Amino acid sequence: MVQGLDADKAAQLNAGLARIRERFVQSLSDRIDAFYELLGDLRDPGSWQDACAEIRASAHKLHGICASVGFSKIGQNAAQVxxxxxxxxxxxxxxxxxxxxxxxxxxxxxxxxxxxAA
Structure with missing residues (x-):
């Protein structure tokens, strides 16, 4: 139970967090596709700068949201990128x-x- 909350409020909060985590997992497919497209852009030296800028921006967003939804390993890997x-x-x-x-x-x-795993 979340400290300082009664059981009903804690259950509501936990259910809400579960829905957020589920939506995050559902968004992974689109995020993966986008990263693979950018990975393909790294084949062309003429697109390296733009691809790296987009990869960095996407990794930054992913790093930020992972901390909030409990996917620390994904967040750590995104931070490294x-x-x-x-x-x-x-x-x-x-x-x-x-x-x-x-x-x-x-x-x-x-x-x-x-x-x-989902």
Missing amino acids: EYLIDGLGPTLRERDIDEVRSLLNLLLDEMEQHLD
Whole structure:
């Protein structure tokens, strides 16, 4: 029971959180598809900057929501992607993109595991 709440209010809160978690899990498929599309954009050096900016923005949003809905491992992986991209210089090299790909694939694996488990 949530501390300081009576049983009815705690049950309502827990039910609401369960619905939010369920909606989050349902959104994973679209998020995964979007990340895979961006992963494909990393094949073209001419699109690296834009793709990394979009990946970073999506990872940032995912990192933020995961803390609220209790998916800490996804959130940690998203944060790693976000922080890696934040630390890249203005001139991207192949090894930078390889690191982005690697961390993004770890994030996708974690997201897919939760989607498969649902």
